[in-house]
Amino acid sequence: MGDPMLAAVQGGVVILHPSSGSIMGGIGVSGLAAQEDEDLAKIGLKAMKL
Numbered sequence: 001m002g003d004p005m006l007a008a009v010q011g012g013v014v015i016l017h018p019s020s021g022s023i024m025g026g027i028g029v030s031g032l033a034a035q036e037d038e039d040l041a042k043i044g045l046k047a048m049k050l
Helices: 034-047
Strands: 012-016 023-028
Touching: 012 034, 023 034
Parallel strands: none
Antiparallel strands: 012 023
């Protein structure tokens, strides 16, 4: 990968601004299976209504 300071793992989602598409932040979840972590992060994003 390109940046040694970054790790690509399941469990996180990017929060994008609805109209501009710019990155606003992220949600990360850890503790369950990788797919469950990602699913929970997506539920959190959906709850934010973005």
